[in-house]
Amino acid sequence: MNNKYFYRSLLLIYATVFSFLCKAQKTIDEKVDSVLKLMTLDEKVGQMNQYNGDWDATGPITPQGDKQNQIRKGMVGSMLNVTGVEHTVELQKIAMQSRMKIPLLFGQDIIHGYRTTFPIPLAEAASWDLEAIKSSARIAATEAAASGVHWTFAPMVDIARDPRWGRVMEGAGEDPYLGSLIATARVKGFQGKGLGNTDALMACAKHFAAYGAAIGGRDYNSVDMSLLTLWNIYLPPFKAAAEAGAATFMNSFNTLNGIPATGNKYLQTDILKDKWRFKGFIVSDWNSIGEMIPHGFAKDNYDAALKAVTAGNDMDMESRSYIQNLAKLVKDGKVSIQRIDDAVRRILKKKFELGLFDDPYKFSDKKREQQQWNNKQNLQAEKIMAEKSIVLLKNEPFPSGRAGMGILPLNKNNLKGKTIALIGPFIKSIRDNLGFWSYTWPDDSERIISIWEAIKNKVGNSTNLLYAKGCNIDDTSHEGFAEAIKAAMEADVVIMSVGEAANWSGEAKSRSNIHLPGVQKELIKAIYATGKPIVVMINAGRPLIFNWTADHIPSIVYAWWLGTEAGDAIADVLFGDYNPSAKLPMSFPRAEGQIPIYYNYFNTGRPAKNDSDLNYVSAYIDLPNSPKFPFGYGLSYTTFSYSDIKLNSTILRPGKALTASVVITNSGKYDGKETVQLYIRDMVGSVVRPVKELKGFQQIFLKAGESKTITFKITTDDLKFYNDKLIYNYEPGDFKIFIGTNSEDVKEAGFTLQK
Numbered sequence: 001m002n003n004k005y006f007y008r009s010l011l012l013i014y015a016t017v018f019s020f021l022c023k024a025q026k027t028i029d030e031k032v033d034s035v036l037k038l039m040t041l042d043e044k045v046g047q048m049n050q051y052n053g054d055w056d057a058t059g060p061i062t063p064q065g066d067k068q069n070q071i072r073k074g075m076v077g078s079m080l081n082v083t084g085v086e087h088t089v090e091l092q093k094i095a096m097q098s099r100m101k102i103p104l105l106f107g108q109d110i111i112h113g114y115r116t117t118f119p120i121p122l123a124e125a126a127s128w129d130l131e132a133i134k135s136s137a138r139i140a141a142t143e144a145a146a147s148g149v150h151w152t153f154a155p156m157v158d159i160a161r162d163p164r165w166g167r168v169m170e171g172a173g174e175d176p177y178l179g180s181l182i183a184t185a186r187v188k189g190f191q192g193k194g195l196g197n198t199d200a201l202m203a204c205a206k207h208f209a210a211y212g213a214a215i216g217g218r219d220y221n222s223v224d225m226s227l228l229t230l231w232n233i234y235l236p237p238f239k240a241a242a243e244a245g246a247a248t249f250m251n252s253f254n255t256l257n258g259i260p261a262t263g264n265k266y267l268q269t270d271i272l273k274d275k276w277r278f279k280g281f282i283v284s285d286w287n288s289i290g291e292m293i294p295h296g297f298a299k300d301n302y303d304a305a306l307k308a309v310t311a312g313n314d315m316d317m318e319s320r321s322y323i324q325n326l327a328k329l330v331k332d333g334k335v336s337i338q339r340i341d342d343a344v345r346r347i348l349k350k351k352f353e354l355g356l357f358d359d360p361y362k363f364s365d366k367k368r369e370q371q372q373w374n375n376k377q378n379l380q381a382e383k384i385m386a387e388k389s390i391v392l393l394k395n396e397p398f399p400s401g402r403a404g405m406g407i408l409p410l411n412k413n414n415l416k417g418k419t420i421a422l423i424g425p426f427i428k429s430i431r432d433n434l435g436f437w438s439y440t441w442p443d444d445s446e447r448i449i450s451i452w453e454a455i456k457n458k459v460g461n462s463t464n465l466l467y468a469k470g471c472n473i474d475d476t477s478h479e480g481f482a483e484a485i486k487a488a489m490e491a492d493v494v495i496m497s498v499g500e501a502a503n504w505s506g507e508a509k510s511r512s513n514i515h516l517p518g519v520q521k522e523l524i525k526a527i528y529a530t531g532k533p534i535v536v537m538i539n540a541g542r543p544l545i546f547n548w549t550a551d552h553i554p555s556i557v558y559a560w561w562l563g564t565e566a567g568d569a570i571a572d573v574l575f576g577d578y579n580p581s582a583k584l585p586m587s588f589p590r591a592e593g594q595i596p597i598y599y600n601y602f603n604t605g606r607p608a609k610n611d612s613d614l615n616y617v618s619a620y621i622d623l624p625n626s627p628k629f630p631f632g633y634g635l636s637y638t639t640f641s642y643s644d645i646k647l648n649s650t651i652l653r654p655g656k657a658l659t660a661s662v663v664i665t666n667s668g669k670y671d672g673k674e675t676v677q678l679y680i681r682d683m684v685g686s687v688v689r690p691v692k693e694l695k696g697f698q699q700i701f702l703k704a705g706e707s708k709t710i711t712f713k714i715t716t717d718d719l720k721f722y723n724d725k726l727i728y729n730y731e732p733g734d735f736k737i738f739i740g741t742n743s744e745d746v747k748e749a750g751f752t753l754q755k
Helices: 002-038 041-047 067-072 085-095 121-127 130-145 166-170 176-191 227-234 236-243 265-275 301-311 321-331 337-354 366-373 376-389 451-462 481-489 520-528 547-552 566-574
Strands: 049-052 078-080 105-108 204-208 248-251 281-283 391-395 419-423 464-468 493-499 534-539 555-558 640-642 658-666 672-682 693-702 707-714 733-740 746-753
Touching: 002 337, 041 049, 041 321, 041 337, 067 085, 105 337, 121 130, 121 166, 121 176, 121 376, 130 176, 130 376, 176 227, 176 236, 176 693, 204 236, 204 265, 227 236, 236 248, 248 265, 265 301, 281 337, 301 321, 301 337, 321 337, 376 566, 419 451, 419 481, 451 464, 451 493, 451 566, 464 481, 481 520, 493 520, 520 534, 520 547, 555 566, 658 672, 658 693, 658 733, 658 746, 672 707, 693 707, 707 733
Parallel strands: 049 078, 078 105, 204 248, 248 281, 419 464, 419 493, 493 534, 534 555
Antiparallel strands: 391 555, 640 658, 658 707, 672 693, 672 733, 733 746
């Protein structure tokens, strides 16, 4: 009897809690509806309108009369490029003078840091360290939110297989599996414990969709691909971002199979809002609604507004198409008030979730802004992230060096009383270290340590340093060669820093020629001819082509653009205080003629057996098929050996798991970290399948001489793909499994998936 009453009481408690939780969820929805009912049509359209603050534009400046007066009239829902407590409070006070007193959203391109600049996102992706990437976004959100920002236009989750496209620097590379995990990490980092916390930003997954496949690698260009490629390669990171709770999405500039993404109902409504049940809102990219006119898809702004809003775009960034035409479109019967209400409801809900209706100024706290302004812990985290992002591409012994050991790491003790020559256009660079999509602060020259200063601090007065710029990157002058050669001749070791400037990659920074610009290759050749040991560091925002350097220089470090602490991070790696562990998130081509190049390609009916096979097979007669450096590649100062793969079974049954194990041994002389990579190939499918697909990875730290068994679990979930009917499932048959240190250097085994 007592048990009966006990269970009844328990059920009553559960029912009460469930009712409370449902009511709590309804509360925001009810508040949104109550505001919506009081709004005029013009005020609703105003919430769908976003203007630039004109402080630091991310697109062409488009001045709009008296923006402050429009805010006062409730005709603006969001501002971008407005940061800092002073500015955000100023504009929010004006918004509070409007009839409905609906607070503004402040959005900003917080791409890889705010006050503390982290490595460019492509460099962070090279770390393959998801927790570190999440932490980077977490710190960026904390700093930006303290300055009044509510919303970041990040992460960019576009898959990119073409390094000519400048925006590769902004993403996670070529692989949908790695890209999806990084998308999740960055969304969770930006949004922290949830919207409404004063250290959280609304994330914005962009650019929806397929922007990274711009034809010819030319920014803003058209995209043409099969639905099979769209669903298997380009959509997974967006789906991952949505499932991670991304508050917003941004559509893209490109057309997709003839329809601009901004006016693409299939993308924005059918997939995102209906199939994926996305509850946030979609913002256009800068003027992308108006740009449907030159695309030839819309007649004028009236038509563009109609097509964008009908397709599912909720907020207009800077095109004025909505503010000038939406109300008329409703009155003309072209757009339903229900569609307007849906968009405004989505926007208002985020403002309520942020807590802006309770306190419009909650993110604009001068004290909190000052606390985050020069946060030493953030700088330390940035340095660690930078170290994890540096890729060691080559490290071979110099003829007179240590037997079997590369030039790196340099030994400070052995260099006492000796001379290092630091040569190249980026040795003393400061601003370039921040990379594209970063902020310029008045004290940057004091906060950012150049490679020159960092190495000077590292070796102290016991080692002599010589400097020569050698050349510029944007001309053909050899005027500085003589000074550089003289410095090299006087040195015991030479460190060179070459590459492309920070503003040579990023938005609108496509390049048809991605070799080392200017006469940098000639400078490297001239220094190489001195016979001195050389370390070449390459700074860039994309994979570059540097075949001669790769073939002749014994030690090469790919340093990307690493952020505020770049100099110290590079010095730590060069002198062995940090053992590099990063792996390439993109394949590096040998020539532009190979592009697009990626590891997970489809085989052909006439596959080449190797790079020398030219006997009527799919191959170049003047170039190997393989990349110069493959996806997943990256060295360490130590070496790792892999045992053969051990499977617990060669049969996998649905509902069960198969395990694959390898023993990894640190066979070198340094402690180090290795990223063990798992790839799978479906040998026969209803549609052709890639030759390899990344399906897992694990990072392990091993002391010199230490061994460890690494085990991967494989289930049918790892074998699913979209077929020609866009059905997502697995198919029985034979599979190959590969485990190795990169996508090419792998061990191999096989198993069969039964029905």
